[in-house]
Amino acid sequence: xxxxxxxxxxxxxxxxxxxxxxxxxxxxxxxxxxxxxxxxxxxxxxxxxxxxxxxxxxxxxxxxxxxxxxxxxxxxxxxxxxxxxxxxxxxxxxxxxxxxxxxxxxxxxxxxxxxxxxxxxxxxxxxxxxxxxxxxxxxxxxxxxxxxxxxxxxxxxxxxxxxxxxxxxxxxxxxxxxxxxxxxxxxxxxxxxxxxxxxxxxxxxxxxxxxxxxxxxxxxxxxxxxxxxxxxxxxxxxxxxxxxxxxxxxxxxxxxxxxxxxxxxxxxxxxxxxxxxxxxxxxx
Amino acid sequence: xxxxxxxxxxxxxxxxxxxxxxxxxxxxxxxxxxxxxxxxxxxxxxxxxxxxxxxxxxxxxxxxxxxxxxxxxxxxxxxxxxxxxxxxxxxxxxxxxxxxxxxxxxxxxxxxxxxxxxxxxxxxxxxxxxxxxxxxxxxxxxxxxxxxxxxxxxxxxxxxxxxxxxxxxxxxxxxxxxxxxxxxxxxxxxxxxxxxxxxxxxxxxxxxxxxxxxxxxxxxxxxxxxxxxxxxxxxxxxxxxxxxxxxxxxxxxxxxxxxxxxxxxxxxxxxxxxxxxxxxxxxxxx
Numbered sequence: 001x002x003x004x005x006x007x008x009x010x011x012x013x014x015x016x017x018x019x020x021x022x023x024x025x026x027x028x029x030x031x032x033x034x035x036x037x038x039x040x041x042x043x044x045x046x047x048x049x050x051x052x053x054x055x056x057x058x059x060x061x062x063x064x065x066x067x068x069x070x071x072x073x074x075x076x077x078x079x080x081x082x083x084x085x086x087x088x089x090x091x092x093x094x095x096x097x098x099x100x101x102x103x104x105x106x107x108x109x110x111x112x113x114x115x116x117x118x119x120x121x122x123x124x125x126x127x128x129x130x131x132x133x134x135x136x137x138x139x140x141x142x143x144x145x146x147x148x149x150x151x152x153x154x155x156x157x158x159x160x161x162x163x164x165x166x167x168x169x170x171x172x173x174x175x176x177x178x179x180x181x182x183x184x185x186x187x188x189x190x191x192x193x194x195x196x197x198x199x200x201x202x203x204x205x206x207x208x209x210x211x212x213x214x215x216x217x218x219x220x221x222x223x224x225x226x227x228x229x230x231x232x233x234x235x236x237x238x239x240x241x242x243x244x245x246x247x248x249x250x251x252x253x254x255x256x257x258x259x260x261x262x263x264x265x266x267x268x269x270x271x272x273x274x275x276x277x278x279x280x281x282x283x284x
Numbered sequence: 285x286x287x288x289x290x291x292x293x294x295x296x297x298x299x300x301x302x303x304x305x306x307x308x309x310x311x312x313x314x315x316x317x318x319x320x321x322x323x324x325x326x327x328x329x330x331x332x333x334x335x336x337x338x339x340x341x342x343x344x345x346x347x348x349x350x351x352x353x354x355x356x357x358x359x360x361x362x363x364x365x366x367x368x369x370x371x372x373x374x375x376x377x378x379x380x381x382x383x384x385x386x387x388x389x390x391x392x393x394x395x396x397x398x399x400x401x402x403x404x405x406x407x408x409x410x411x412x413x414x415x416x417x418x419x420x421x422x423x424x425x426x427x428x429x430x431x432x433x434x435x436x437x438x439x440x441x442x443x444x445x446x447x448x449x450x451x452x453x454x455x456x457x458x459x460x461x462x463x464x465x466x467x468x469x470x471x472x473x474x475x476x477x478x479x480x481x482x483x484x485x486x487x488x489x490x491x492x493x494x495x496x497x498x499x500x501x502x503x504x505x506x507x508x509x510x511x512x513x514x515x516x517x518x519x520x521x522x523x524x525x526x527x528x529x530x531x532x533x534x535x536x537x538x539x540x541x542x543x544x545x546x547x548x549x550x551x552x553x554x555x556x557x558x559x560x561x562x563x564x565x566x567x568x569x570x
Contacts, residue, residue, distance in 0.1 A: 057514075060378070061514065061519070062520075063315065063316060063317050064315065064317060064318050064363055064366075064367070064517065064518045064520065064521065065317055065329075065362070065363045066362050066363065066378065066416065068396075068439070068441075068462075068464060069358050069359070069362050069363075069458065069459065069462070070329075071331070071459075071461050071462065073331075074329065074331055077330075078316060078317075081315070081316030081317075082316070084316075085315055085316070085520070089520075159442075159463045160441065160442045160443050160463070161396070161441050161442070161443040161444070162396040162441045162444075162464070
């Protein structure tokens with residue numbers, strides 16, 4: 001028997017993934033979404049619809065287990081099941097942030113549940129700008145940040161402290177992009193951060209529509225205005241931001257700032273490492 | 285849930301090895317790891333094994349190939365132990381507890397923070413009552429460890445152990461493949477549960493600020509109830525077995541009574557910040 005919402009059946013939610021490599025504009029995207037669905041200025045510490053997919057607290061509550069008692073492989077294998085438990089308790093199309101590459105986990109399933117998915121908005125940004133932003137965010141040197149982009153990186157994989165999020169496999173920047181844009185498991189709206197800066201209303205209208213939020217141009221423009229970088233920076237100054245690892249989270253947000261901050265040899269390194277994907281998306 | 289016979293504390297975990305069914309025929313709760321009906325449950329983690337939980341009888345464990353005693357014990361001390369207590373009509377919180385002047389101080393909200401702060405309090409002479417699973421029973425409420433558990437040890441990651449001045453070699457691995465270790469800290473725990481004096485929800489700065497903005501502080505019963513449910517073991521099992529009314533009866537006195545408090549965690553847990561935090565929470569009790 002299939003469920004019919006028109007007959008009052010409660011149909012489990014299906015997720016909309018706000019997906020990106022770290023420091024690519026994900027928080028901005030979700031701030032606009034929050035402003036769009038609430039009609040108010042977003043609180044950066046309470047963005048709709050909750051925490052990142054890899055949140056330990058959410059995983060633990062969903063599965064009745066303690067992720068700190070599990071190995072990385074066990075949590076990777078169980079994350080799709082946690083998504084399905086969550087969506088069974090929700091309705092509609094909640095947006096959830098995710099930084100993982102869309103790859104198969106040890107259990108033979110993608111890291112996020114495909115059956116619990118409605119679609120995704122994938123935001124990508126010039127990796128030279130990502131490298132600069134990442135160096136500030138992680139507190140590492142620029143050469144180290146460039147190395148992160150070219151390595152099989154795993155976020156939150158500390159063997160020293162219990163992190164608030166589960167380990168997240170990023171892969172290289174290029175692998176991350178292609179993992180999300182080159183599949184046919186569910187629809188993906190692909191946006192370049194630079195295009196969002198140039199024409200936010202048009203880009204975010206597409207993103208919102210992918211996630212089931214149908215608004216007129218004026219309402220989208222209002223949501224964009226309420227989520228301006230200046231307003232997000234101001235909130236962070238006044239109230240702090242829980243995702244800021246160190247220093248300021250919302251820094252410059254400018255496209256092409258790498259020209260002023262990334263030494264030429266490192267910029268050439270990034271271009272060599274990611275030439276194919278950079279060319280494909282107009283960065284070279 | 286309360287009709288099931290109460291279990292008495294035992295010195296060793298009450299479990300045995302044997303075959304465990306792959307599934308329960310009429311499970312009312314079905315998730316990736318847990319199947320449950322009102323009288324029994326199966327917890328299944330493929331890399332560790334299957335656990336058949338029936339209150340009043342030893343838990344039957346069918347270990348997976350390659351799983352060791354530490355792997356099995358870790359589940360018995362955590363999700364399986366909590367499931368067993370839940371089926372027996374006792375509610376369990378994710379957190380830690382210490383004894384202060386004959387009463388229980390319960391810490392929930394951040395597993396890392398709760399275990400580390402509980403260890404800091406134990407190092408100051410307040411016996412560790414429970415870590416990972418805190419069992420709440422009765423009215424007025426009492427708090428204690430799993431009745432079938434071994435003496436409580438606190439699970440700490442290396443950074444927390446260093447902040448507390450504990451040598452990694454003094455602990456025993458939680459599981460061979462994990463960096464966290466269990467430590468015996470502080471004086472021996474008193475036998476049995478103790479009257480619940482205060483239940484403290486540990487929050488990071490940003491979460492505390494958000495709560496203040498939303499008006500969900502310690503003064504709001506609704507905020508307290510949400511917080512309890514968020515920190516309850518197997519809340520979805522309770523819901524699927526239809527025991528929300530029992531749960532409400534259990535949670536309401538806790539939510540309406542004064543001993544509920546919020547405490548903000550420092551961003552970094554150092555020896556100094558832990559000392560200050562320990563003093564602050566002790567002020568709530570004394």
